[in-house]
Amino acid sequence: MKNQKLKVNGIRLRKSLEAFAEFGRTKQNGVTRLALTEEDRMARDYFRFCCEEIGLTVSVDDMGNMYGLLAGSQAQPPVVVGSHLDSVKKGGRFDGVLGVAAGLEVIRTLVENNITPEIPVIVMNVTNEEGARFEPSMMASGVLSGKFNKEEMFAKKDADGVTFQEALQKIGYEGNKQNRLTEASAFLELHIEQGPILEKEQLSIGVVECVLGMVCYEIEVTGESDHAGTTPMSMRSDAFFAAVDLIKETREKLAALDDELVYTIGRVNVLPNIHTVIPNKVIFSLEARHKSMAVVRKAEKAIQSIAASSLKSRCSVTAKKLWERNTVWFEKSLCNALETSAASLGYSNKRMVSGAGHDAQFLASFIPSAMVFVPSVNGKSHNEAELTLWEDCEKGVNVLLETVMALVCSKK
Numbered sequence: 423m424k425n426q427k428l429k430v431n432g433i434r435l436r437k438s439l440e441a442f443a444e445f446g447r448t449k450q451n452g453v454t455r456l457a458l459t460e461e462d463r464m465a466r467d468y469f470r471f472c473c474e475e476i477g478l479t480v481s482v483d484d485m486g487n488m489y490g491l492l493a494g495s496q497a498q499p500p501v502v503v504g505s506h507l508d509s510v511k512k513g514g515r516f517d518g519v520l521g522v523a524a525g526l527e528v529i530r531t532l533v534e535n536n537i538t539p540e541i542p543v544i545v546m547n548v549t550n551e552e553g554a555r556f557e558p559s560m561m562a563s564g565v566l567s568g569k570f571n572k573e574e575m576f577a578k579k580d581a582d583g584v585t586f587q588e589a590l591q592k593i594g595y596e597g598n599k600q601n602r603l604t605e606a607s608a609f610l611e612l613h614i615e616q617g618p619i620l621e622k623e624q625l626s627i628g629v630v631e632c633v634l635g636m637v638c639y640e641i642e643v644t645g646e647s648d649h650a651g652t653t654p655m656s657m658r659s660d661a662f663f664a665a666v667d668l669i670k671e672t673r674e675k676l677a678a679l680d681d682e683l684v685y686t687i688g689r690v691n692v693l694p695n696i697h698t699v700i701p702n703k704v705i706f707s708l709e710a711r712h713k714s715m716a717v718v719r720k721a722e723k724a725i726q727s728i729a730a731s732s733l734k735s736r737c738s739v740t741a742k743k744l745w746e747r748n749t750v751w752f753e754k755s756l757c758n759a760l761e762t763s764a765a766s767l768g769y770s771n772k773r774m775v776s777g778a779g780h781d782a783q784f785l786a787s788f789i790p791s792a793m794v795f796v797p798s799v800n801g802k803s804h805n806e807a808e809l810t811l812w813e814d815c816e817k818g819v820n821v822l823l824e825t826v827m828a829l830v831c832s833k834k
Contacts, residue, residue: 427766428535430527430823432816438523439815441468442507443515452806453515457508457550458486458589465507465519466595469547472526476533478545482597485562485572486549486590489603492529494542494830499605501539501829502789503528503822504546505613506781510554514808516614516815520796522547524612524819528826539830541607548781549590556586563781566602567788608756608829609791611782612818614810618801619774626817627764627771628795629757633783634684634775635749637722638709641729643668645737647694647702658700659736662692665704668728668739675724676710680717684777685710713749713775722746750783756792756825763824769817778803794818 445465446455455461466488473480473490481489491500505521525545532539553559556578564570576587590596615621620628645661669687676685686709693703710721722743729741757773764771774795776783782791796818799809 428531428823428827430531430816430819432812434530435523435527435816435819436812438472438526439515439519442519442523446509448512448806450512450806451515452512452808453509454511454513455507455509456511456555457552458555458586458593458595460593462508463593463595466547466593469507469522469526473545476530478529481601482595483601483603484597484599485565485575485602486595486597487562487566487603488547488595489601490526490529490545492532492539492543494539496540498541499607500542500544501826502544502546502603502606502609503611503826504544504548504609505611506548506551508550508552508554510552510804512806513552513804514614514802514806516798516808516810517616517803518551518613520614520810520815520818521612524822527819528823531823537831540832541830543826543830544603544606546603550586551781555580556589560779560781560784561586563784567784569784569787603785603789606789608753609782609785609789610756610760610822610825611780611791611793612822613780613793613795614798614803614808615774615795615801616776616778616798616803618798620772620795620797621799621801623772624770625772626769626796626814627821628774629760629764629771630776630793630795631752631757631773632713632775633750633779634711634713634777635715635718635747636709636711637718637725637746638707638744639722639725640742640744641665641668641706641708641725642740642742643704643737644739645700645702648700650698650700653700659702660700661704661737662701664737664739665706669706672708672725672728675727676721679720679724680712680714683710683712683717683721685721707744711777715749718746718749747779750786752782752786752792753790756790759825759828760792760794760821763821763828767817767820767824769821794821
């Protein structure tokens with residue numbers, strides 16, 4: 423079959439995204455659609471309806487992952503296009519769902535043009551990518567890839583004490599283990615960029631080469647509480663002042679390592695947190711991310727060194743490693759194919775890295791995988807103000823369509 427230059431229906435794509443946004447829409451035009459809630463069930467039901475409307479065979483596995491299959495003429499591992507439908511609390515209308523809507527639109531385009539692919543094509547909805555209700559994030563793709571234990575994940579509880587398994591059963595989406603994705607020719611995920619780079623550089627497409635490696639530590643500074651009004655400054659063991667000095671010192675060390683290294687203190691607890699009492703303990707998280715694991719290791723060494731820092735205080739410091747992940751590099755041939763597709767469509771593009779985690783990074787451990795980014799206005803993500811222009815959404819899906827066509831249709 424000759425490969426045809428096709429374009430997706432941008433109006434239909436927009437309608438799909440607007441329809442999904444109704445499930446959990448917030449007053450500020452964002453979305454709250456936590457995993458396995460009633461809003462998630464409604465979005466899943468709509469996804470199933472869309473799949474069946476175009477003749478796809480829908481299956482659900484034991485983690486609630488959903489698959490809409492367009493059969494191919496040959497019995498080969500499928501090409502899978504997908505992402506997730508769940509959101510964070512007061513999140514946006516595009517994060518995750520764009521990748522699912524993209525898979526639907528790619529298959530709709532094939533079907534309406536009477537194209538039977540040689541290789542089957544699947545549109546996939548992956549359960550609980552965000553981890554906003556049940557931790558950890560990327561739970562289902564983690565089970566599929568063997569990173570997480572199913573029984574442990576099923577026992578995870580939300581803030582109300584409801585287990586993941588109970589919630590999955592309640593919405594009617596606990597399927598069969600035999601339906602799990604175990605092999606594929608490719609996994610492609612379209613996502614909004616969760617940063618400002620593409621918009622700043624006025625580019626349409628980002629071909630994602632990797633997901634950054636990272637390391638996360640918990641730093642604990644211990645001092646001594648005393649009265650805030652009667653204790654002389656020279657006699658204080660103020661954990662908070664000591665922590666401030668540590669943070670300044672650590673920032674200077676990390677900044678000197680590499681311009682592309684990013685580092686964050688995202689959580690801080692000050693105890694006893696009373697304005698008349700000198701703090702006796704400060705606990706804060708410190709993470710660092712970079713595509714080179716050699717740079718990550720240098721950052722880790724710098725973080726570890728703060729526990730032995732010669733502070734001018736009476737406080738002690740400990741640094742405890744919480745977790746780490748290695749950089750995940752995506753399949754080079756798929757990245758090349760995405761880049762070729764973008765260029766053939768006349769779309770400006772660049773190679774990129776992802777600082778945020780995505781299901782593709784876990785699936786890449788057993789399936790050739792790659793990702794595409796499209797711009798976010800002002801780099802907003804996980805926010806009700808999240809916005810990707812409709813024309814940018816359409817361009818991203820066209821890149822997927824062109825790539826899928828190259829993968830599943832003969833060039834003869």
